[in-house]
Amino acid sequence: MPEMNIAAIVETFVGQITAAVEASAAQRIQDALAGTFGEPQKRKPGRPPKQVAAPVPTTKAAAKRKAVRVTPKVAQARKLQGQYLGALRALSALDKAKVKAVAKEKGVAEAVKLALSLKKS
Secondary structure: OOOOOHHHHHHHHHHHHHHHHHHHHHHHHHHHHHHHOOOOOOOOOOOOOOOOOOOOOOOHHHHHOOOOOOOHHHHHHHHHHHHHHHHHHOOOHHHHHHHHHHHHHOOHHHHHHHHHHHHHO
16 A cells, blocks of 8 residues: 655645635636726626616605506507507508508597508408
């Protein structure tokens, strides 16, 4: 059985640890300097970590604020606008021009009806 020199084994291990720590410190210093002088940092493999949003400060004023209520008339107008935009999306450029002209002349409700009829045919 070969003679074990524990002191030599420990010394090589300490040397490896020291080299690894120095390499890590040198890499951190290089990254910090590169970031300071505007060089983009190298992207590491894998998905980047999630950005945590700053917590919303809770104040008495924020707690007292109520949500803005929408009148039925405004809600209906928004719904009609959404229908109009959705109907326009599926049409060709020529049909879109026709629908927009009708919206200017007769209103958005008529334009939605026309767009839906053009979409079906």
